[in-house]
Amino acid sequence: MDNASNLKLDSFVQTNTALTENASIYEANVSTKAQADQFASDLEQLLNLKEEADQPVKWLIGEKNAVKKSLIEKLYLLCNGLVCYANSVPNSEILEKASTGKYALRNLSELDLIDFYKQCVGIARQHVADLPPFGPSEESITAVETDGKAFEQKRSDLILLKEDKATARNEFNLLLKKINKLLNGKLDYSIENLRTTHPDFVNYYFAARQKAKGVQRHYDLLGYLKDKATGKAIALGKVSVEGLDLTTHITANGTFRFKHFPEGEHRLIIENINYKTLYVPIRRYASERSKLYLEMEAIPLEVI
Known part of the structure; x- marks a missing residue:
């Protein structure tokens, strides 16, 4: 092999x-x-x-x-x-x-x-x-x-x-x-x-x-976002770390990544104009890479 x-x-x-x-x-x-x-x-x-x-x-x-x-x-x-x-x-x-x-x-x-x-x-x-x-x-x-x-x-x-x-x-x-x-x-x-x-x-x-990724290292933290109701990927928006000057964007495919993410306990703030803001607590060790699979709830459309 x-x-x-x-x-x-x-x-x-x-x-x-x-x-x-x-x-x-x-x-x-x-x-x-x-x-x-x-x-x-x-x-x-x-x-x-x-x-x-x-x-x-x-x-x-x-x-x-x-x-x-x-x-x-x-x-x-x-x-x-x-x-x-x-x-x-x-x-x-x-x-x-x-x-x-x-x-x-x-x-x-x-x-x-x-x-x-x-x-x-x-x-x-x-x-x-x-x-x-x-x-x-x-x-x-x-x-x-x-x-x-x-x-x-x-x-x-x-x-x-x-x-x-x-x-x-x-x-x-x-x-x-x-x-x-x-x-x-x-x-x-x-x-x-x-x-x-x-x-x-x-x-x-x-x-x-x-x-399984071996020595290739392209991220410390990788996230996948999908609509809670439909299961479709959520495109665009931003992800920030509460209390830190650390922000990344959500891609058109519904992913976000931090190439360098500090160890310890933190909270992610995930924002998209069409969805309720998501707050995600995370604990990360310096020696690991982490993946998150998250769902966001769409903001209901107002009926006029």
Whole structure:
């Protein structure tokens, strides 16, 4: 897995730890408990897929190459014996089929090498009684066949292992998207709703969530605003910190961010001309980044 996936997994593991250690806080809430349980189950499957996708292949490549080298050495001797026999008979067909060199054998594709060893073993078995004076024996022919079959098996095992790794990697990426959707679309909101009563747990949870970003740091505090009634993003307005000269604007997509936000307890003042002003208490630790998912209540239109 690449570094980004490993960071994401590390974040998920720590997020799950935060949830497990504080399960008593939210377990009475059926929806939040179900989301946390689903996350834990998906994470376990994700870790298994990672292990499968990260299976090493070098050892099997090494074994396959060692068997291939042995096969080529023995096959070259068998071919020389067949060529000598063909010249003595003479037999131009055997001479054409068996004539080769080590360099040529080494440069055959794996499938061509398999076809070639089978062809030579077949010819040798047809003339086994006449070959001993030229080198090949029943034992040496069997040795070539044994190495050939071992090479085929190692090659097949390697292909299957690579296919399994590729399948696991694809399933990993699909499940990763599913988990991200669960966290970003549901569980993060559910946990954020506990900030008023359990701020330390909420901060702990989101600190774990942010570890997936690695060393990239574009904000200390990030907020998402949506209409309480419609769920649509709230565009424009401003967010300030009570008692501090610290203000930022709400984007057209309903987000706001502070790149540098002081640690400690503060209160955000969120203003939009079409919505009731929102006051949000927040406690932030210097080592964390925080995300807020907030809803604002629209100001009713006056009926004339």
